[in-house]
Amino acid sequence: MIDIHSHILNNIDDGARDLEASLKMCRIAQENGIDRIVATPHVRTMDNAAAFTEKRDERIRVLRERLAEESIAVEIFPGAEVFIDDDIFFADDLTRLTINSSRYLLVEFSFRNLRLRKIYEYLDEIVKTGLVPIIAHPERYEYFQEDYDAVNSLAKNGVLFQLNAASLASLDGRREFELAYSMAYNGLASFIGTDAHSPVHRSNNIAQMMQFFPADISPHKLEVMLHDSAKAVLADEAVPRLGRKQISRR
Numbered sequence: 001m002i003d004i005h006s007h008i009l010n011n012i013d014d015g016a017r018d019l020e021a022s023l024k025m026c027r028i029a030q031e032n033g034i035d036r037i038v039a040t041p042h043v044r045t046m047d048n049a050a051a052f053t054e055k056r057d058e059r060i061r062v063l064r065e066r067l068a069e070e071s072i073a074v075e076i077f078p079g080a081e082v083f084i085d086d087d088i089f090f091a092d093d094l095t096r097l098t099i100n101s102s103r104y105l106l107v108e109f110s111f112r113n114l115r116l117r118k119i120y121e122y123l124d125e126i127v128k129t130g131l132v133p134i135i136a137h138p139e140r141y142e143y144f145q146e147d148y149d150a151v152n153s154l155a156k157n158g159v160l161f162q163l164n165a166a167s168l169a170s171l172d173g174r175r176e177f178e179l180a181y182s183m184a185y186n187g188l189a190s191f192i193g194t195d196a197h198s199p200v201h202r203s204n205n206i207a208q209m210m211q212f213f214p215a216d217i218s219p220h221k222l223e224v225m226l227h228d229s230a231k232a233v234l235a236d237e238a239v240p241r242l243g244r245k246q247i248s249r250r
């Protein structure tokens, strides 16, 4: 499996506390069948992307060294989880923040007080620069929980979605689970990631979490969400299409 969303790097955001925690998370990944991890530290401001990528790449270099020394067979790829607000209209370096220098950009938004119209404007701005936005954990946003049609229409416009494994395993709230399940079942999500922040709190023990996934999500869809789509992203290729159906609140 490939984990496309992980705060595996130490001392760069609120993820792994130190290098030992990063290594522990890599061991957990290996035990759980994850062999590739995209490191996606939070980026809060878009005005110093170069400084961010320099720091991130240095953390990746050190972690890779230790992984080799400890014979942990997990590969680390560069990425970012970019917080999008009005600053996006002034960002000139978005392409620096993509996953593994591909066309794909993992984004998150404010959890509150955001109008859908704003989200459309932000996503337009990203698409205009030639990038493909992947919205991280859509199921966690109240405005999507309350408006499934917004998800339908974003998907129709080419936006991709990454669910958190914990949401699908009912380890988050009920509303999070319901939207995540609906999206996974109906082919609206392209990725399942862990969004792991530490070896203990919202960890990356995905094989354990998968035991709690609803049993009626097809093995093919799971394979696409846990592996194939992320593989395409890493190679900067088109993400496989799932037979997408509209979702509606029950």
Ligand SMILES: [Fe+2]
Binding pocket: 005, 007, 081, 136, 195
């Ligand atoms: Fe995250």
